[in-house]
Amino acid sequence: MVTNLPAEARAKWLKVMDAKTPEEKIKALEEFLKAVPKHKGTENLRLWATRRLAELREEIEERRRRRRGRGVSFFIEKEGAAQIVLIGFPNSGKSMIVRRLTGAKTRVAEYPMSTTRPLPGTLRYEDIYFQLIDTPPIMVEGGPWNSRVLGLARNADALIIVLDNSRDPLEDYRSIKRILEDARILLHKPRGRVIIERSRLGKTGIRITLMGRLIDATLDDVRRLLESFRIYDAHVKIYGEVTLDDVEDAIFENKVYKPAVIVINKADLDVARAKRYAYIIHREEPDIPIIVASALWGRGFERLGEILFRELEIIRVYTKQPNGPIAEKPLILRRGSTVYDVARSIHKDFVRKFKYAKIWGPSAKYPGEKTGLDHVVMDGDIVEIHISG
Ligand SMILES: Nc1nc2c(ncn2[C@@H]2O[C@H](COP(=O)(O)OP(=O)(O)OP(=O)(O)O)[C@@H](O)[C@H]2O)c(=O)[nH]1
Ligand SMILES: [Mg+2]
Known part of the structure; x- marks a missing residue:
């Protein structure tokens, strides 16, 4: 997205990333925008930053409306699948x-x-x-x-x-x-995905986990790019097919x-x-x-x-207690979820106390198959989790 952003602007971006509240973010973004030179190559970035500013101001307005309990709130609590x-x-x-x-x-x-x-x-x-x-x-x-x-x-x-x-x-x-x-x-x-997790705890350096492929760059290029934004401590996860532009987009967060x-x-x-x-x-x-x-x-x-x-890309899984009935309401999970995700959605202690699971349905090799936490569940599965203690 960005071309030839001066070092000063890159450094200012770090402040935007570090900002905690929308108010802080607005201030940092304004500073950042001031440091971005106006030319064709930065046009998209400036447009985007300006829009982001409007969104943040809207966010503050929205919070104010909700707090006062009057005016029109646009936020709607998620319900259902x-x-x-x-x-x-x-x-x-x-x-x-x-x-x-x-x-x-x-x-x-x-x-x-x-x-x-x-x-x-x-x-x-x-x-x-x-x-x-x-x-x-x-x-x-x-x-x-x-x-x-x-x-x-x-x-x-x-x-x-x-x-x-x-x-x-x-x-x-x-x-x-x-x-x-x-x-x-x-x-x-997108063909790929980049996640950048910045470490809050001291100096870890830049760690890159490649679960896919970098199309037009080397790991060193990624490292240099991050460092040009003065990001020295972060875990970069790369899934699928990713370009250096995608990495830069991830620094600017925000594509969904x-x-x-x-x-x-x-x-x-x-x-x-x-x-x-x-x-x-x-x-x-x-x-x-x-x-x-x-x-x-x-x-x-x-x-x-x-x-x-x-x-x-969601699936339904029906949980069941040992010797109990099958839950009527399915658990909604993402495709590719495992018994671990099932256990975790039932109770946070279930993963720690987990002994084994029994599975009936599409993902089971035979009815009542015994599995571990990494077994991938499928739509329509019935899952019974056995725990210790
Ligand atoms: N013929 C026909 N008219 C429709 C259909 N759906 C909606 N309308 C008419 O189109 C007009 C607008 O319908 P709304 O449902 O209010 O449209 P909307 O998209 O919610 O409009 P805004 O809230 O203004 O954005 C109404 O007069 C409806 O009766 C349809 O399938 N066929
Ligand atoms: Mg309408």
Whole structure:
């Protein structure tokens, strides 16, 4: 992202990283921005830092509103298996979709900008519940809610992008994608991931754990890059395929990936047109599932739960006490989770006292297979954990 940042600016970045409160961060960011020279090569960085400043100011405002207990708070506590935020332009039908799918009393109106605050509802899929959140509209020219809705999106587990079949869904999709990207919210899973954990306890030096591949750099390049930001003590974890730019992005934190589903709403107006646009958008964006639907007719959403479940990459595990019944409510875990994660979510002592687990279901070689903590569980598994004492 950055090219040729002067040493002074790099050093100032450390202050931003070290800042604890939003207020401190704002001050440090302002100092940092002052040290960044204005030229083409730093344009993106300056834009990003300016936006980050706006976000932080918004964060302070939001906290103030919540504390005072009046005004409109945008924060919504997560409930259920995942929090899914709808995002779209005015009048696209977000509120009607949430009302239709969850029964929540959202405000639906013929005029645009009728929703002024987020409202949650619950969508059931088999034996789990997703929290859908209706939001005020975002706007290309930067509407009154953009930054707060983007804040919600950043905090969500997945997004539903609502497009309007009475407009140009392709153009709208591209605009929404751009708005998200500008807020560093990505709709595609990155090929790799970099995590930089700075050690708070004294001099550890720079440790790099390579669990993937550095495409265009050596470990020494990574070390030099960090040192140019005056980071001398940190643990860098590299997963998948990563470039030196990705490492630099990680220093500037902040890029997030959100799985998404696209809904072309108001298909009832012209079903063939909606399908045609679904096809065109699919060609441009083959990895993002697209639904052609009508909130008015209540049709087209039949597979939404299943699609969300798949895109979220979550699994359900049913715990059971020795000689006890199987839990009715599943534990929701990420795909790739192990018995360790199951044990830890039951009780923090369970890992320490763990003796063995017994597994029934898709991941078990035979019913009641005995396993250790590193056994990878699968959707639909029944897990019985035996502990000592
Ligand atoms: N024909 C048709 N109209 C719809 C559909 N979904 C919503 N509408 C209409 O579109 C208008 C806007 O619907 P809302 O659900 O309020 O849209 P919104 O996206 O929440 O709008 P804002 O809150 O302003 O962003 C209303 O008049 C709805 O009746 C649909 O599937 N088909
Ligand atoms: Mg609305």
